[in-house]
Amino acid sequence: MKKGVIALICGSLFGFGLAMSQMIDPNKVQGFLDIFGDWDPTLAWVMGGALLVSVPGFAVLLSKEEKARIKQGVIDAKLVIGSVLFGIGWGLSGYCPGPAISVSPLIISELVWFLVPLIIGMLLARAIIGKGQG
């Protein structure tokens, strides 16, 4: 129950922030990625605002042990391949999972063409690399 309430508050805050910062507009996202064209800095402000809170927040909340464990993280082939593939997908539409889900009730006939393939993609990856992985 308590976890449900926290998830409700945090999810709503997150969704409100995505709409307020215009990240639900994929043209804004593609505009940011279009550094060789008419560059739109909006996403930089959003990421900057988020990190302004999350960096000091995690610095306070993480224990010494947790920080040490994070430092030991290894950059493996899966991280590299997965991130590159995600980037290609992100650039193709300007949608990443958060904004696409948050705005989906408003334009479901559009987003269904992104969200159903996203689910299929995840299940495909799971079938290929195995359940315990990923």
Next chain:
Amino acid sequence: MEFQWQALVGGMLIGLSAIILFASMRKIAGISGMVKQVLTQTKKGAEGWWPLVFLVSLMIGTWVYSLMYSVEESLRVGYPKELLVASGLLVGIGTYIGKGCTSGHGVCGIGRLSKRSIVATMLFMVSAIITVAVVGSWT
């Protein structure tokens, strides 16, 4: 560069959401991870269902904003379907294999000063920039 206070404050709300979630539940606000959890249900009880509540609340938050302010301009419709489908597939496969997206690796991972997430974010930014440059030259 113009000061964009709405983008800045909106971003801070996203960061605040991530911090509250971690402070109260020790969970990472990674959206692709939550979708994965909802799809695969590898955990029982509240551990398994809180991500679904979060994802539905994400929609509620955006919907509430749309009732308070106009979001008309932000709603893009009629984008080529083949690009949406290809994009969705690659985002699904990539975030599953790479264990994260813009929120998990970007906001939270960099927030935790994780080397893995910093590398992941740089990689998906670069591959997305190249993709937009290539797609832009087609269309």
